[in-house]
Each structure stands twice: as C-alpha cells, then as structure tokens.
Amino acid sequence: MTKKRVLVVDDSAFMRKMISNIINNSVYLEVIDTARNGQDAINKVMELKPDLVTLDVEMPVMDGISTLQEIMKKAPTAVVMLSSLTKAGADKTIEAMSLGAVDFIAKPSGSISLDIADIEREIIAKIEHASNANYSLKPERKTYIKEKNYKPITSNRPIVAIGSSTGGPRALQQVITKLPAGFPAPVVIVQHMPKGFTKSLADRLNRLSKVNVKEVEDGDLIVKGTVYLATGGKQFRVVERGSSLYAVVKEEQPVNGHQPAVDVLFESVSTIANCQPISVILTGMGKDGSNGLVKLKQKHPRTIAISQTEETCVVYGMPQAAEKTSLVDYVEDLDRISEVLIQKIPTKR
Incomplete structure (x- = not known):
C-alpha cells in the first residue's frame, strides 16, 4: 500500500512535531517534510509534490491565505487548514474554503495547542478523507x-x-x-x-x-x-x-x-x-x-x-x-x- 505523502506547515516547532506525530500514526499517511512559514511551504510543495498539505492559517512571512492562493496557482494540491477558534481565525478559515482548501481543523486551544493530541482521531480522519478528495473541480461536466x-x-x-x-x-x-x-x-x-x-x-x-x-x-x-x-x-x-x-x-x-x-x-x-x-x-x-x-x-x-x-x-x-x-x-x-x-x-x- 502506498501511503499518502503529507507536508506539515506551521510556524511553531512544537505544533509541527505534534501534528507530524499524529499524522504518522495513520497507516495511510506519512509526513515527508515540514515547513515553518508560507514561503518555505511553497518551495517545498514545488520540490516535493506532496499529496496533501496541512496549513496553519496564521503565520509570519506569508500567512495561510496567501500561501494557499500561491499553492493553488502554482501547484494545485489538497490542503487542510489548521485554525484557532478566534473570530479572525474563523473568518480566514472560511475564506480559505472558498479559495479551494478541502477542509479545516480547529485547534482546541489557540495557535499553540498543547492539547492538540486530544483531537488526534479527528485530525487523522479529516486528512485521510482530504487526501482522496476531488479538489480541482473542473467546470466542464455532463449533467x-x-x-x-x-x-x-x-x-x-x-x-x-x-x-x-x-x-x-x-x-x-x-x-x-x-x-x-x-x-x-x-x-x-x-x-x-x-x-x-x-x-x-x-x-x-x-x-x-x-x-x-x-x-x-x-x-x-x-x-x-x-x-x-x-x-x-x-x-x-x-x-x-x-x-x-x-x-x-x-x-x-x-x-x-x-x-x-x-x-x-x-x-x-x-x-x-x-x-x-x-x-x-x-x-x-x-x-x-x-x-x-x-x-x-x-x-x-x-x-x-x-x-x-x-x-x-x-x-x-x-x-x-x-x-x-x-x-x-x-x-x-x-x-x-x-x-x-x-x-x-x-x-x-
């Protein structure tokens, strides 16, 4: 069985490690690399061509929305957003959905969620489903x-x-x-x-x-x-x-x-x-x-x-x-x- 290859993008080293550990617990997924900001993420998407990207909404250098737009323009890839439960985080997450992100995961307690492992099953389920999703959605269809x-x-x-x-x-x-x-x-x-x-x-x-x-x-x-x-x-x-x-x-x-x-x-x-x-x-x-x-x-x-x-x-x-x-x-x-x-x-x- 070929595992789906995942790139984890988050500005927090702790979150990158925790999310990677959770994803690697799935028999269907493997983390091939991580990125610390949006520009780093775009470079690695172009180089590694992952099956899926987990993308933090709020990051320095280039935020999640700008990063998502560049990924969809340069190398369309299934993306799952990670968002804090703030109003600003929710607004940006909804915008990301309209721009082509497949799904999102709400961090349970802010940008750096020490309890992220509490939602391990949800993270794995959403990423497994998203890795098989149709995210390109071409307009020419028969009805x-x-x-x-x-x-x-x-x-x-x-x-x-x-x-x-x-x-x-x-x-x-x-x-x-x-x-x-x-x-x-x-x-x-x-x-x-x-x-x-x-x-x-x-x-x-x-x-x-x-x-x-x-x-x-x-x-x-x-x-x-x-x-x-x-x-x-x-x-x-x-x-x-x-x-x-x-x-x-x-x-x-x-x-x-x-x-x-x-x-x-x-x-x-x-x-x-x-x-x-x-x-x-x-x-x-x-x-x-x-x-x-x-x-x-x-x-x-x-x-x-x-x-x-x-x-x-x-x-x-x-x-x-x-x-x-x-x-x-x-x-x-x-x-x-x-x-x-x-x-x-x-x-x-």
Missing part, C-alpha cells in the same frame, strides 16, 4: 436529469432545505450567491461545522448574496427570501406554530456523529403541513441527509430532491447515499443547482 424541464411548483408554501459537509462552504457560496433578491421561499441549511465557524460562514455568504443570510437563532421566524444557516454545535429544526414557521435551535446529542445534523433538519421539515419541500444534498462525507430524505418523501411525496454530481463534489459520500435511496429527482452539477431552484420557485409567481 444527468430525470426530467427534461424544470416546471415551476404550484404550492404557495415552498421551503428549500440544504445539507452539506466537506467542501460545503465553497459549494454553498456557488448556490446561495446566485439566488435572486426576493427569492420566494425560505432556505434552511445544515453545514457540518463546529461552533464558532458558522457565524463567519453566514456573514460571508450574506456579504456576497442578494438574499439575506444569517446564522439561525432559536425562535427565529422563518420567512421567504432569507437563508438560515444552522449553528455549529446545536441541532436545527423548523417547527410550525399556527400559520408561521419558527426555528428551534438547541444543544442536544449528535445524530450519526453530527450536530447540527442534516437528518434532523430534513425530518423537521417533513412534519410541516401543506408545504412543498425542495431538498438539496451537496458535497460531504458520510450519509447524513439520506434518512431525512426518506422521511420527507414519505410525508410529502411531491418533495423535489436534488443531489450534486460526483464530478463536482469534493467528497461524493452524502450525495451518493441520497441517490442510493432512489428518491433523488435531479442529479446536477454544482453550477446548475441554483438554476433548478430559481426555475422551480420563480420570483414572479
């Missing part, structure tokens, strides 16, 4: 469509529910930023992401989009033209009270290892009376969302289910699991998903 046209729905109570994981921040940016102002449906989203990062993602999407985007809060009124992103570390449900919809957001137990979980959100939407759900499963590892899709179709047989094509996914796990239910109506390239939503729920109705 498979069950139906040849996108007839508008007739319901006056549509709701769009989206689930995503690895590669999701970049995918969500492509979908949400194309929705028009006044989009006549609420959009509810679960993106697998820890506490402290979902606010940065929501704020970034809001700056770039014509629709309003916010990190959901418990008790929010769910209205048309607004996108609600689940809060990291809490489950997100949509509930019906009278003739209105509200958000219920609270810390619970993870479902299939996830909090927030796509299944939880989808199942809550399935309980809403007289609605027209449109579910979207985007890139991500695992199968979260497929059980929720089954519930949606059972309760609302007219649910329209969309999944992202394998070729445009960073990781095909979640869309593949959804497709295996045989309940998906459209398998679409990422750049077509917003168009399906716009045609199905046109602004002028």
Whole structure:
C-alpha cells in the first residue's frame, strides 16, 4: 500500500512535531517534510509534490491565505487548514474554503495547542478523507436529469432545505450567491461545522448574496427570501406554530456523529403541513441527509430532491447515499443547482 505523502506547515516547532506525530500514526499517511512559514511551504510543495498539505492559517512571512492562493496557482494540491477558534481565525478559515482548501481543523486551544493530541482521531480522519478528495473541480461536466424541464411548483408554501459537509462552504457560496433578491421561499441549511465557524460562514455568504443570510437563532421566524444557516454545535429544526414557521435551535446529542445534523433538519421539515419541500444534498462525507430524505418523501411525496454530481463534489459520500435511496429527482452539477431552484420557485409567481 502506498501511503499518502503529507507536508506539515506551521510556524511553531512544537505544533509541527505534534501534528507530524499524529499524522504518522495513520497507516495511510506519512509526513515527508515540514515547513515553518508560507514561503518555505511553497518551495517545498514545488520540490516535493506532496499529496496533501496541512496549513496553519496564521503565520509570519506569508500567512495561510496567501500561501494557499500561491499553492493553488502554482501547484494545485489538497490542503487542510489548521485554525484557532478566534473570530479572525474563523473568518480566514472560511475564506480559505472558498479559495479551494478541502477542509479545516480547529485547534482546541489557540495557535499553540498543547492539547492538540486530544483531537488526534479527528485530525487523522479529516486528512485521510482530504487526501482522496476531488479538489480541482473542473467546470466542464455532463449533467444527468430525470426530467427534461424544470416546471415551476404550484404550492404557495415552498421551503428549500440544504445539507452539506466537506467542501460545503465553497459549494454553498456557488448556490446561495446566485439566488435572486426576493427569492420566494425560505432556505434552511445544515453545514457540518463546529461552533464558532458558522457565524463567519453566514456573514460571508450574506456579504456576497442578494438574499439575506444569517446564522439561525432559536425562535427565529422563518420567512421567504432569507437563508438560515444552522449553528455549529446545536441541532436545527423548523417547527410550525399556527400559520408561521419558527426555528428551534438547541444543544442536544449528535445524530450519526453530527450536530447540527442534516437528518434532523430534513425530518423537521417533513412534519410541516401543506408545504412543498425542495431538498438539496451537496458535497460531504458520510450519509447524513439520506434518512431525512426518506422521511420527507414519505410525508410529502411531491418533495423535489436534488443531489450534486460526483464530478463536482469534493467528497461524493452524502450525495451518493441520497441517490442510493432512489428518491433523488435531479442529479446536477454544482453550477446548475441554483438554476433548478430559481426555475422551480420563480420570483414572479
């Protein structure tokens, strides 16, 4: 078995050693070298051609964002960012995702995390998955469509529910930023992401989009033209009270290892009376969302289910699991998903 070759980049000698030791505990990975700053990293990427780079967000000489941009320009490589749990760290991490980083790992206690070994399993799992990810994402793709046209729905109570994981921040940016102002449906989203990062993602999407985007809060009124992103570390449900919809957001137990979980959100939407759900499963590892899709179709047989094509996914796990239910109506390239939503729920109705 050929191991995946990893370059570890961090300005702290302690962190370089700790991260290298953790990665080398995997039977699928080996650290071939380390770099102490961004310029050093670029030189070693060009020379060694690693399969994957772990890249600290905050470094001297050249920070993680600038380094990532240079790597993607000169020698595109799978990159996993390491970030502190500060707002600045979260903002830069979300920017890195939009620039092509496959995933990120949150350092548990700042730039130099003496307890980094506490998240060894998470580090190894994310790097193993990222080393096999599709990070190049070429635009030329063929699209498979069950139906040849996108007839508008007739319901006056549509709701769009989206689930995503690895590669999701970049995918969500492509979908949400194309929705028009006044989009006549609420959009509810679960993106697998820890506490402290979902606010940065929501704020970034809001700056770039014509629709309003916010990190959901418990008790929010769910209205048309607004996108609600689940809060990291809490489950997100949509509930019906009278003739209105509200958000219920609270810390619970993870479902299939996830909090927030796509299944939880989808199942809550399935309980809403007289609605027209449109579910979207985007890139991500695992199968979260497929059980929720089954519930949606059972309760609302007219649910329209969309999944992202394998070729445009960073990781095909979640869309593949959804497709295996045989309940998906459209398998679409990422750049077509917003168009399906716009045609199905046109602004002028």
